[in-house]
Amino acid sequence: MTDGEKDIAASADAAGWTIEEHSYHPAREPLGGTQYCIGNGYMGLRGSYEELGTKDVQGLFVAGVFHRRLRKQFCRADTFCRKQYIFDEEAMTTPEEICEIQNLPDPLFVQMQVHDRPFRLWDGELLEYRRRLDLRTGELVRTVRRDDGEGRITRFEFRRFCGMDRRHLIMQRICVTPENHDAVLAFRSGIDAGLNDTCEDTIHEEAEDGFTLRSTLPSTGVSVFQAVRHRILADGRPADPAWSRGERLRRHTASTRLEVAKGETVVLEKSCALYSSRDPDLDDPAEAAVELADRAAAEGYDAAFGSHAEAWRRLWRETDIRIENGPDDQRMIRFAIFHLIIASPHPDSSVSIAAKSLSGYGYGGCVFWDDDINLAPFYQWALPEYARSHHRYRTRMLDAAREYAQSEGREGARYPWQSSVSGHEHAPVSINCSRTQIHVVPDVAHSIFRYAATSGDREFLYRHGLEAAVESSRYMMQRLVRHEAEDRYEIHGVGGPDEYHPITNNNAYTNWTTAEVLLRTADALDALRAEDADRARELEARLQLRDGEPARWREAGQKMFRPVDETTGLIPQCDGFFDLQDDWERVGSDWGGPGAEYHRCKGIKQPDVILLLTLFPEQFERRHWVANWDYYERFILHGSSLSPSIHALAAAKIGLVQRARYYFRLAGSFDFEDYNNDSEAGIHIGNCGGLWQAAIYGFAGLELRGDTLYFDPHLPEEWGAISFRLHFRGQAVDAAVRSGGVEIRADESNPAPVRIGGFGRTDEVRAGETKELTGHAS
Numbered sequence: 001m002t003d004g005e006k007d008i009a010a011s012a013d014a015a016g017w018t019i020e021e022h023s024y025h026p027a028r029e030p031l032g033g034t035q036y037c038i039g040n041g042y043m044g045l046r047g048s049y050e051e052l053g054t055k056d057v058q059g060l061f062v063a064g065v066f067h068r069r070l071r072k073q074f075c076r077a078d079t080f081c082r083k084q085y086i087f088d089e090e091a092m093t094t095p096e097e098i099c100e101i102q103n104l105p106d107p108l109f110v111q112m113q114v115h116d117r118p119f120r121l122w123d124g125e126l127l128e129y130r131r132r133l134d135l136r137t138g139e140l141v142r143t144v145r146r147d148d149g150e151g152r153i154t155r156f157e158f159r160r161f162c163g164m165d166r167r168h169l170i171m172q173r174i175c176v177t178p179e180n181h182d183a184v185l186a187f188r189s190g191i192d193a194g195l196n197d198t199c200e201d202t203i204h205e206e207a208e209d210g211f212t213l214r215s216t217l218p219s220t221g222v223s224v225f226q227a228v229r230h231r232i233l234a235d236g237r238p239a240d241p242a243w244s245r246g247e248r249l250r251r252h253t254a255s256t257r258l259e260v261a262k263g264e265t266v267v268l269e270k271s272c273a274l275y276s277s278r279d280p281d282l283d284d285p286a287e288a289a290v291e292l293a294d295r296a297a298a299e300g301y302d303a304a305f306g307s308h309a310e311a312w313r314r315l316w317r318e319t320d321i322r323i324e325n326g327p328d329d330q331r332m333i334r335f336a337i338f339h340l341i342i343a344s345p346h347p348d349s350s351v352s353i354a355a356k357s358l359s360g361y362g363y364g365g366c367v368f369w370d371d372d373i374n375l376a377p378f379y380q381w382a383l384p385e386y387a388r389s390h391h392r393y394r395t396r397m398l399d400a401a402r403e404y405a406q407s408e409g410r411e412g413a414r415y416p417w418q419s420s421v422s423g424h425e426h427a428p429v430s431i432n433c434s435r436t437q438i439h440v441v442p443d444v445a446h447s448i449f450r451y452a453a454t455s456g457d458r459e460f461l462y463r464h465g466l467e468a469a470v471e472s473s474r475y476m477m478q479r480l481v482r483h484e485a486e487d488r489y490e491i492h493g494v495g496g497p498d499e500y501h502p503i504t505n506n507n508a509y510t511n512w513t514t515a516e517v518l519l520r521t522a523d524a525l526d527a528l529r530a531e532d533a534d535r536a537r538e539l540e541a542r543l544q545l546r547d548g549e550p551a552r553w554r555e556a557g558q559k560m561f562r563p564v565d566e567t568t569g570l571i572p573q574c575d576g577f578f579d580l581q582d583d584w585e586r587v588g589s590d591w592g593g594p595g596a597e598y599h600r601c602k603g604i605k606q607p608d609v610i611l612l613l614t615l616f617p618e619q620f621e622r623r624h625w626v627a628n629w630d631y632y633e634r635f636i637l638h639g640s641s642l643s644p645s646i647h648a649l650a651a652a653k654i655g656l657v658q659r660a661r662y663y664f665r666l667a668g669s670f671d672f673e674d675y676n677n678d679s680e681a682g683i684h685i686g687n688c689g690g691l692w693q694a695a696i697y698g699f700a701g702l703e704l705r706g707d708t709l710y711f712d713p714h715l716p717e718e719w720g721a722i723s724f725r726l727h728f729r730g731q732a733v734d735a736a737v738r739s740g741g742v743e744i745r746a747d748e749s750n751p752a753p754v755r756i757g758g759f760g761r762t763d764e765v766r767a768g769e770t771k772e773l774t775g776h777a778s
Contacts, residue, residue, distance in 0.1 A: 003224030016323075019133040022120050030680035033057040034671060036131060037683065038138050038160065039342035039360040042167035043274065044358025047133075047140060050110040050158055050174065053192050053251070056680065058106045059359040063345035065276055066099040066365065066421055068219040086436055099420040101354065105201060105215055107170055107226055109251060112562040113186040114154055114178070124149040136316065136337045137309045138164060145179075148681030152181040158667035159458060162342075162604070163304065164311040166778050168292055171308075172270040173301040176260070183260045184201045187268055188246075190253030191226055199224075203252060204286055209297070215253055223368025224276045227289035229297035230254060233267040241556055242688045243475040246497060269506035271296035271304070280348075317725070319382045321695055322718030329661075332668025333695055340378050343685050346385065349392035351421055353685060360682020362492055366418045366426050368395075368484035369440040369497075370642055370686035372447035373615070379691045384455045391451050391552055394444050395464040397423030398471060400683060401441075405475050412474030415440050433502035436495045441476055442513040445469040449520050453704060462528055469521040470543055473553050476514045488561045494575070496608035497642070500601075511560050516616065518557035523548040569627030572751030573608045582635075606640035607632065614693070617653065617703055620778070623655050629642050643668055645690025648652045652714045655777070660698060696724065700737045701758075701777070709733070711742045711758035712778050733765065741774035 019035065029049070033056070036047025046059035096761050112119040121129070121144065121464035128145035142158040155177040163169035170637035174653035176185055185484035190214050197219060205212035210229040214223070232239040241256040260266050282288055296304050311455040319337050323330040342355035352371055353379055356362035371390065380386035396416070401413035407412065416425035417434045427434030448465040452458060480489045496509035501652075529536040539545075564571050572578055580602045609628050613620055629650055651660035670687050671679040684728030696702050701712035709728060714739065715721070723736040731754055732747035744756050746765045755762040761773025 002437070011301060014638065016327050016334055019331070019335060021131050022129065024126065024129045026122070029054055029057045031674055032131070033059060034359055034679050035683055036133050036140055038133070038140050038340075039358050040138070040162045040167045041342055041344045041346060041358075042163050042348075043162055043170075044342065045108070045160070045170065046164055046359065046763055047131075048106070048108065049121070049142075050108050050172070052121075053106070053109065053195060055195055056361075058103075058108075058192065060104040060106055061101050061361075061365065062104060062224065062274065062276060063348060063358060064278055064351040064421055065102050065104065065217070065222055065224060067102045067217045068097055068099055070097055085324045091445065098364070098426045099103050099422055101358075101361065101420070102198060102217060103196050103361060104211060104274075105191045105199065106195065107191050107228065107270075107274070108160065108172060109253070110172075110174060110189040110191035110268065110270070111189060112156075112174075112176065112188075114148065114151070114176075114183050116184070116186070117148060118148075119154075119156065121146075125270060127153065135334050137305075137312050138162065138338070138342065139305070139309075143482040147380050152183075153179045154181075154183065155179055161305060161308055163308050164315070165307045166292065166296075166304075167288070168273050168275055169304070170272040170274070171296060171301050171304050172272070173699070174268045174270075175265050176261055176268075177265045177771055178260055180262060182258065182262050185266055186255065186257045187230075187232075188253050188255045189228075189230060189268065189270060190251060191228060191272075192249035192251045197554060201209060201246075201250065201252070205290060206245065206735060210254060210293070211285060212293075214286065222276055222278050223285070224274065225289040226272055226274050227286075227293035228254075228272045229293045230256075231269040231271075231297050232238070232256070232258070233269065234258070234260070234515065235264050239266075269297070269301045278496050279754075284399075286639075287467045290549065298454075306446055306485070315383075318727070319378075320724070321692075322721075322723040323695075324722070326716070326719045328666065329668065329716075329719070331495070332665065333691060336668070336691040337378075337487065339683050339685060339688045340375070340692065341383075343375075343683075343688075344379065344383070344386045344390070344672075346383075346389040349389040349396060352390055352393040354682075355418075355684075355686065356692070357685040358684025359685075360680070362678065362681030363418070364420070364426065366420050368418055368686075369443045372440075372443045373611070374642055374645075374686040374693070375689035376447045376451065376695070378676050378689050380451050380454045381696070381726050381728075384457070387451050387455065388457065390462055390550060391448050391460070392464060394448070398468050400424050401468075402471060406469075406619065410475060410478045412476070412478065413441070413471035414438065414475050415470065415472070418613075430663065433495045435501040436502045437497070438479060438494050439496055439507070439510040439513055441472045442510070442517040445472040445517040445521065446513055449517070449524070454728060458531075461524065462532070462539070466521070466524050466528065467543060469517065469524065470545070473518050473521045474549075477553065477556060478520065479514075483561070486561075488559050489556050490561045491547065497606050497611060497640075498573070498604045498608045500603055500637075500639070501574060501577075504577075505682060506561055506563075506572075507574045508562070508571050509573075511562055512612050512616065514558040515560035515562060518553040518560075522554040522557070525550050536746070542700040564624065569621075569623045570631055571609050571612070571624070571628055573604075573632075575723045577602065603637050604632065604635045607636060607650075608641040611646050614646060614649050614653075614697065622654070625650065629654055638666075639676075641667075641684035641687040642690060643675060644670065645687055645694045647689070648694035649698035652694065653712075655714050657699075657714050657716050660694070660714070661718075664694050664699075665693065667694065669687045700724070700735070700742075705757065708755040708757045708762060709744075711735070711737060711756070713737045713739055713742065713758075714777055715739045739777065741772055743770060743772045745770040 033046040048058040070353040125147040133187045139161045143154040157175040159173045199215040212227040215224045243254045273289040354365040382419035404412040444681040492505045496507040532633040648663035735743045736743040748768040749765040753766045758773040765771040
């Protein structure tokens with residue numbers, strides 16, 4: 001068993017709610033910072049140790065708090081590959097000002113001394129070490145027993161959580177017990193601002209038991225206020241020691257000393273409240289921080305934890321997936337769901353979920369297309385109000401997407417491959433695929449239509465979403481190439497999700513998603529005209545919709561080149577793909593992995609065609625799934641965290657259950673095995689969303705067929721059942737899926753029946769009813 005497998009192995013908690021480690025090694029600190037990250041959507045707090053200030057381990061990130069910097073773009077065709085295939089670099093948009101997420105001063109900082117000797121994990125003899133993340137409540141607990149080398153044994157317990165009911169609050173508790181000696185104990189606690197040089201920090205307010213730190217980002221003018229308060233308990237009773245203020249190496253602290261009798265437990269409780277000047281509807285963020293920190297300190301850790309845990313209980317009621325007889329798989333899916341919950345900035349729609357969420361600095365806190373394809377389904381089905389916020393982010397960035405299109409001399413809207421709070425392209429020009437993966441444009445519109453279909457939120461579609469779909473359609477129409485002889489439309493010079501083939505013609509994924517968006521946009525406009533003619537006229541006037549424009553979209557969608565070999569069932573990833581070399585020989589040295597001269601090798605970083613099948617399952621027969629799985633799986637290199645989970649989904653749909661479970665477990669352990677050697681920079685949040693899809697779309701076999709929730713399950717032999725809750729057009733259902741049947745219970749508050757299907761049958765389930773469908777999976 002590898003170290004990663006040991007960390008995620010079943011603990012004493014058989015229900016699969018904890019992630020644990022039982023040994024300490026300093027080399028694992030950066031990776032542990034990611035694995036034991038906690039948060040609440042407003043903020044993410046890495047799993048660093050209170051007593052150790054360590055670069056790349058410590059991290060506090062707040063949604064939307066970014067700094068700006070200038071980055072000189074490198075845009076030269078410096079290799080043979082780029083000289084052969086690169087587009088005109090002089091014509092490329094080359095933004096030099098980018099936004100990167102800010103690592104804020106660390107409020108966890110606490111240094112301790114016992115008998116004037118600092119507490120450090122590597123000093124003396126470590127008798128016991130245990131670190132546990134409770135996924136049920138988002139509480140991180142660390143227990144240490146240590147012999148100082150002179151026979152004096154002291155026990156330390158550290159606890160922390162980021163408030164889920166009050167999302168501006170961090171609570172921290174440290175318990176120290178000298179087990180066999182009387183001790184003199186010293187605490188030096190505060191905020192460590194010394195690990196970044198982009199903040200200007202000043203003390204804004206001082207109190208007897210703490211202070212407020214103001215950190216200002218000169219590049220943006222945003223100020224963050226962190227108010228900390230301390231409380232000491234001795235054997236459960238409040239103590240009132242004297243505190244002294246200090247500052248060294250930009251560590252702003254309050255210090256105290258006290259004597260502790262053998263066997264007595266001293267508790268340091270620390271509350272930290274954080275607000276920023278960008279928080280909406282807030283006149284004085286400093287005052288808000290002080291008020292919350294004071295209130296939390298008066299309540300104490302246990303009381304604050306109680307209301308926080310209740311908020312988590314409500315979230316898990318809507319989102320939990322329960323796997324019968326699969327403890328390791330259970331823990332993996334709950335770990336993924338935990339991170340999906342704490343990644344969402346809802347209700348703030350001015351920001352979205354970064355590729356590393358709020359768990360690390362990777363990718364500068366930027367948003368990619370996997371927000372729309374890998375992450376969105378979880379929120380659409382489990383937390384639809386969160387999904388609305390995420391799609392609203394995309395529509396709020398529409399003006400920036402229009403600017404991007406205009407910079408190319410095109411109309412409509414081009415959503416960037418990599419962006420942040422500004423909505424502008426942040427990807428380096430030197431990454432070839434960053435300028436050719438225009439599939440992000442139809443991805444955004446496709447996800448909006450999927451949200452409207454699952455939620456029934458036509459108000460959002462007509463008020464916000466349809467405008468983005470119209471502008472996306474306009475942009476994609478200008479990327480089409482008319483093939484007169486074949487009476488069809490093509491798309492040239494683009495790449496799909498597979499970054500190892502960035503410049504191709506007729507990428508299947510891009511052609512397919514574009515065609516579907518063009519058709520659905522035209523249909524949505526027709527539906528709006530039928531439902532609300534006045535509103536349709538207002539939208540058409542505001543967008544200056546031209547006569548016949550939707551009809552041209554419909555024609556282009558219908559005539560889009562979407563080749564399928566009906567003899568073999570194969571879909572070519574792009575023109576000429578089947579003629580490429582099969583082997584992995586590295587024939588170039590450019591960025592992009594094996595077969596770096598892209599058009600010569602079939603090595604795939606992540607799936608294009610397989611992902612396409614999962615987006616539009618209703619359009620393909622089983623033979624298409626099987627043929628393309630058999631062909632493309634041979635060439636997948638899993639160079640992206642987005643790859644294994646989609647393969648798990650597809651394998652389960654086909655009925656290759658053990659292969660699906662292999663990929664499910666690969667995806668589930670991705671950040672524990674550090675599969676891509678970059679997990680220390682943050683959680684691969686897109687992988688978490690893909691794992692949810694593998695469980696629900698793959699093993700449980702959920703498909704939305706019109707207005708029917710249809711199930712075609714293929715469960716691993718080890719699993720007895722998989723149970724979960726879905727939200728569908730304002731109604732909630734609880735599903736329990738087994739290999740030979742599905743049981744659906746409709747929530748008692750549902751206003752209308754829900755149509756369900758499976759095993760060749762359909763039925764309706766009304767409020768409070770339970771219906772069962774049984775049979776054999778297809």
